[in-house]
Amino acid sequence: MPTKSDRNTLRERALKALAAMPEGENQRINGGIQADADNPELGEEFFAKAKRMRGPQKAPTKKLVxxxxxxxxxxxxxxxxxxxxxxxxxxxxxxxxx
Structure with a gap:
């Protein structure tokens, strides 16, 4: 799991990449998202209902029986x-x- 420092680094890199994006590129991307009926953009309602799940244990301490x-x-x-x-x-x- 990424540490808070890792997340901050990734966030900074994403913000730099967004700032370096050519004029109008973000609008073009958003237009493509809206035009794709098979893959709609996920809204606030989706994330409000979403559940966070754990991944597999690195070293399982219990056995399934x-x-x-x-x-x-x-x-x-x-x-x-x-x-x-x-x-x-x-x-x-x-x-x-x-």
Whole structure:
């Protein structure tokens, strides 16, 4: 993930490139965007609904397993809200004496 310094550097480079753009080039680009019905420009509404997602872990610390549990157990943990899987993991660790 880029650091704040990296992001600032990239922002500065983008602003310099924008300033160096020939007269009318930005309008030509925007006109092309508006004319392409298959690839519309994404507006504020799209980004307001967008969710940020994590990428793959560099060194996974957990293992994915398939486990059959009683529905009541799953419902109880889910009813506690977000983080239910981590709480379930903690309960299993405690039960295993870890």
């Amino acid at each position: 398939s486990l059959r549990l009683d529905p009541e157990v799953i419902e109880r943990f889910r009813a506690m809200g977000p983080g239910w899987q981590a709480r379930m993991n903690d309960a299993l660790r405690k039960a295993a004496g870890l």
